[in-house]
Amino acid sequence: MVKAAWLASATVLAMAGLSAAQAQVWRSDQGDGTFRNPILYADYPDPDIIRVGEDFYFVSTTFANAPGVTLLHSRDLVNWKIVGHVVPRLDGSPKFDLEDGGSYRTGFFAASLRHHGGTFYIAITPVGHKTRIYRSKAITGPWTYNEIDREAFDPGLFFDDDGKAYIATSIGSDGTVTLLSLNKDLTAVTSSKVIHYVQGIEGSxxxxxxxxxxLFNALPRRLELLVSRSKSLDGPWETRPQISTSGKTGGHQGALVDLPDGRDFGFVMFDAGSIGRMTNISPVHWVDGWPVWGTPEQPGRVPDRALKPIQGQPFSEPPTTDNFAGRTLGLQWQWNHNPDNSRWSLTQRPGFLRLHATRAPDLWSARNTLVQKGQGPRARATIKASLAGIRQGDVCGLGTFGKFSPQLAISGESGGRRSLRMQVTESTVEGPKTEVRERAIAIRGGNVWLRTDLDFTSDLGRVAYSLDARRWTYVGGTFPLKFDWRTGTFQGEQIAISCYNPGAKGGFLDVDSFTLAKF
Structure with missing residues (x-):
């Protein structure tokens, strides 16, 4: 049945042509004054959302990806667009350059976003490093930072009514919430005090x-969001469970954001399987001084569908499709670690992304893998690639990147021949393991179209190729889609364009276009 469904969808899209390629993968805004959760059907974990005037801003962590720490903007909490990244290039460790095993699963964890006195501030901690306070007058940057004297896990930045700044921090392996007082310019900790404790909480x-x-805290072991209240920052705090994860009805890391009319809306992250960790929003009502997620008719439940918090704003979404006609990459793109900028270009062949083969034994170890977030519920990624630059030993193509990283790769053979191979690299505690799924398929001509299907409803993917963009051939069978914070990337499955060579200097892959569509 699964195989039949894949083949049927392949036939439908092949006949649909350009209109299908332009279809939206997911639309939260239903066009009738309501929205559906999640607001973005993709991996936007560890959310923090604030309002400044009529504008909402959303920060999300990106681990070792570069540029790092994504920022989005909305006028209604439903329709979002990417406006930039806080960290253009990760600094402070050679691991960020994919040396010494790289920084998969570490890098930058949860951030806290605030606006005070005309300046945006972000508190964030690269794992194993001291906490940084980034600042900028504009949400689009540029951002500068200073470090404080300690590593505060998932720092929660807060400005009180008198302008004094604090960081609340707790880590799930313990549950002690510590309040750090900061000096006026947020460059130093002036005092530290334990203010609360609940076993296992984090994400303050x-x-x-x-x-x-x-005070809002995630309780990951129970996939639960807790809220505590006090008349004093020092406590004592009363604590109540707020919501727990059950499909799309709950979540565990989140808080409140106020609307211009004084109402509050809740936001919360929930674990969603192979696509990663997504963000829901929810109406909130107050009962006896406690915020309650959901409606009075269904309290404690994040609705699947509800009235938009603000009406009348146009539809928008993060970009996906790209023709590589600009001189800079679109904001949807990131590299798997800091890139080697001498090994890629948008100008060497205008209108194409050129990826020079980096020397690496496998995909997991290769720099300059270009990624963007997988989109749900089902998405189809397609590239048109030129074969002209492929040299012997090159392994260049399209696939996904995560716990399992399948790749439909163009391989350079002796005598100038080229072939296609489907292989799957699995990240394990012993290291990456690569399995070749399909014998070499000889190809000729100047171009090849490669595509990857991601079905997050079944957690399965497939790859296919075409020599004319009309007739498609699947190869290698299905492969699993999986989120794994222990051995994967700590992110949902990403779509990846890559090019590496295990031995020789290698050639390059020219990508004419990338499209993402639902199927």
Whole structure:
């Protein structure tokens, strides 16, 4: 049945042509004044959302990807677009350049975004490093940073009514919430005090409503969001469970954001399987001074569908499709680690992305793998690639990147011949293991179209190729899609364009276009 479904969808899309390639993968805004959760059907983990005037801003972590720490903008909490990244190039460790095993699963963890006195501030901690305070007058940057004297896990930045700045921090392996007081320019910790404890909580976020402080914490082992309240930052704190994950009805890391009319809306991250960790929003009502997610009719439940918090804003979404006609990459793209900028170009052949083969034994170890987030529920990624630059030993193509990293690769053979191979690299505790799934398929001509199908409803993917963009051939069978924070990337499955060579200097892959569509 699965195979039949894949073949049927292949036939439908092949006949649909350009209109299918331009279809939206997911649309939260239903066009009738309502929205559906999630607001973005993709891996935007560890959310923090604030409002400045009529504008909402959303920060999400990106681990070792570069540029790092994604920023989005919305006018209604439903329709979002990417406006930039906080960290153009990760600094502070050679691992960020994919040396010494790289920084998969580490890098930059959860961030806290605030606006105070005309300046945006972001508190964030690269794993194993001291906490950084980034600042910028504009959400689009440029951002500068200073370090404080310690590593505060998942720092929750907070400005009180008198302008004093604090960081609340806790780590799930313990559960102690520590409050750090900062000096006026946020460059140093002036005092530290334990203010609360709940075994296993982390991801602290602080807000204030009507003279009461509210502390939000994730309880990952129970996939639960807790809210605590106190009249003093020092406590004592009362704590109540707020919501727990059950399909799309809950989540565990989140907080509140206020609307221009004074209402509050909740946001919360939930674990969604192979696509990663997504963000829901929810109406909030207040009962006896406690915020309650959901409606009075269904309290404690994040709705699958609800009225948009703000009406009348146009549809927008993060970009996906790219013709590589510009001089800079679109904001949807990131590299698997800091790239070697001498090994890729948008100008050596205008209108094409050129990836020079980097020397690496396998995909997991290769720099300059270009990725963007997988999109759900089902998405089809397609590239048109030129064969002219492929040299002997090159392994260049399209696939996904994560716990399992399948790749439909153009391989250079002796005598100038070229072939296609489907291989799957699995990240394990012993290291990456690559399995070749398909014998070499000889190809000729100047171009080849490669595509990858991602079905997050079944956690399966497939790859296919075409020599004319009309007739498609699947190869290698299905492969699993999986999220694994222990041995994967700590991210949902990403779409990847890559080019490496295990031995020789190698050639290059020219990519004419990339499209992402639903199927």
């Amino acid at each position: 976020k602080l807000i204030k409503r009507k003279g009461t402080y509210y």
